[in-house]
Amino acid sequence: MVFQIARSLLLYRPITKSSGALSRLYSTEVPQFETLAISQPKKNVFHVEMNRPKELNTFTMNMWQELNDCFTSLSNNSECRVIVLSGQGKHFTGGINLQSILEEGTKVEDIEDIGRRARHFEKTITRCQDGITALEDCVKPVLAVVHNACVGAGVDLITAADMRYCTQEAWFQVKEVDIGIAADVGTLQRLPKVLGNTSTVRELVYTGRKVQAKEALELGLVSRIYADKETAVKEVLDIAETIAKKSPIAVQNSKINMVYSQSRPTKDGLYHINLINQAALQSDDVKRGALASATKSEPEYENL
Numbered sequence: 320m321v322f323q324i325a326r327s328l329l330l331y332r333p334i335t336k337s338s339g340a341l342s343r344l345y346s347t348e349v350p351q352f353e354t355l356a357i358s359q360p361k362k363n364v365f366h367v368e369m370n371r372p373k374e375l376n377t378f379t380m381n382m383w384q385e386l387n388d389c390f391t392s393l394s395n396n397s398e399c400r401v402i403v404l405s406g407q408g409k410h411f412t413g414g415i416n417l418q419s420i421l422e423e424g425t426k427v428e429d430i431e432d433i434g435r436r437a438r439h440f441e442k443t444i445t446r447c448q449d450g451i452t453a454l455e456d457c458v459k460p461v462l463a464v465v466h467n468a469c470v471g472a473g474v475d476l477i478t479a480a481d482m483r484y485c486t487q488e489a490w491f492q493v494k495e496v497d498i499g500i501a502a503d504v505g506t507l508q509r510l511p512k513v514l515g516n517t518s519t520v521r522e523l524v525y526t527g528r529k530v531q532a533k534e535a536l537e538l539g540l541v542s543r544i545y546a547d548k549e550t551a552v553k554e555v556l557d558i559a560e561t562i563a564k565k566s567p568i569a570v571q572n573s574k575i576n577m578v579y580s581q582s583r584p585t586k587d588g589l590y591h592i593n594l595i596n597q598a599a600l601q602s603d604d605v606k607r608g609a610l611a612s613a614t615k616s617e618p619e620y621e622n623l
């Protein structure tokens with residue numbers, strides 16, 4: 320009986336493309352970038368590839384900005400439910416472009432006052448931080464696939480992703496100490512949470528030693544190791560597809576709450592999800608999901 324009522328409710332509310340007010344909020348337009356390539360290999364699954372293979376996907380000022388623009392845009396793109404992030408070419412990334420960091424230094428040479436020079440760097444560092452934090456702020460899950468080198472800023476980047484996978488020849492290096500800086504775009508804050516261990520993190524941060532794929536798996540930095548990049552991308556796209564078929568309300572609110580809860584007391588996190596679910600429990604997705612579970616059918620959900 321319950322299911323008959325639920326079914327009739329659903330029949331009167333067919334799935335339509337977002338329109339009217341919703342379409343003003345959510346765009347399906349996919350912007351183009353110089354440093355990133357975006358494709359849609361599966362329904363509701365987007366693939367973002369760092370696209371500077373000749374430069375080993377090293378981070379320039381433009382790339383930090385484009386990462387921010389890209390993930391902000393996909394967060395608001397209703398067609399997109401899950402994002403897979405990888406790098407084109409030989410390595411996932413060689414970290415910050417060393418030329419670009421030296422150039423940033425020369426930009427302040429004409430500014431005499433230290434306070435004003437500092438303000439210049441404040442803006443630069445914020446721009447870099449925002450490029451990484453955009454992955455965490457993006458309400459769609461981000462699944463990173465690392466092959467070969469993942470150096471410096473690459474570690475900052477993947478620790479802001481939801482899940483990490485790698486190939487068997489992948490390696491990771493918190494290398495900032497070797498270029499004379501304290502990591503400032505997220506590794507120091509996020510890696511301890513990812514690994515659940517500050518002793519190992521501090522060792523990696525202070526020594527800059529390389530972590531091979533096997534150790535990365537043991538430490539919990541990655542969830543799985545694949546034989547090669549082609550297999551890794553294919554398998555991770557399949558995981559992404561599984562997620563993309565779930566309720567977008569459930570998946571996205573889970574991410575929002577997990578990000579919110581990661582640096583707050585359990586009680587605050589519980590209150591936050593309580594507030595979210597006061598509205599979300601009234602969503603069509605609950606009716607569709609419950610009905611599909613009860614009838615062992617495949618639910619379809621409206622984009623979000």
Ligand SMILES: CCC/C=C/C=C/C(=O)SCCNC(=O)CCNC(=O)[C@H](O)C(C)(C)COP(=O)(O)OP(=O)(O)OC[C@H]1O[C@@H](n2cnc3c(N)ncnc32)[C@H](O)[C@@H]1OP(=O)(O)O
Nearest residue numbers: 377413414415416417418444447468470471472494495504
């Ligand atoms: C406000 C800022 C916040 C952000 C901070 C971020 C900090 C960081 O990311 S720290 C880490 C910086 N990156 C490095 O120190 C990487 C150093 N490079 C390497 O470890 C290796 O080159 C690498 C593993 C990436 C690749 O090794 P492979 O054997 O495959 O190639 P190579 O022959 O070493 O390099 C090929 C050419 O690429 C140039 N190159 C490598 N990395 C960078 C880089 N990060 N920036 C600019 N150029 C890079 C390398 O010099 C070679 O050039 P060439 O000799 O002209 O062929």
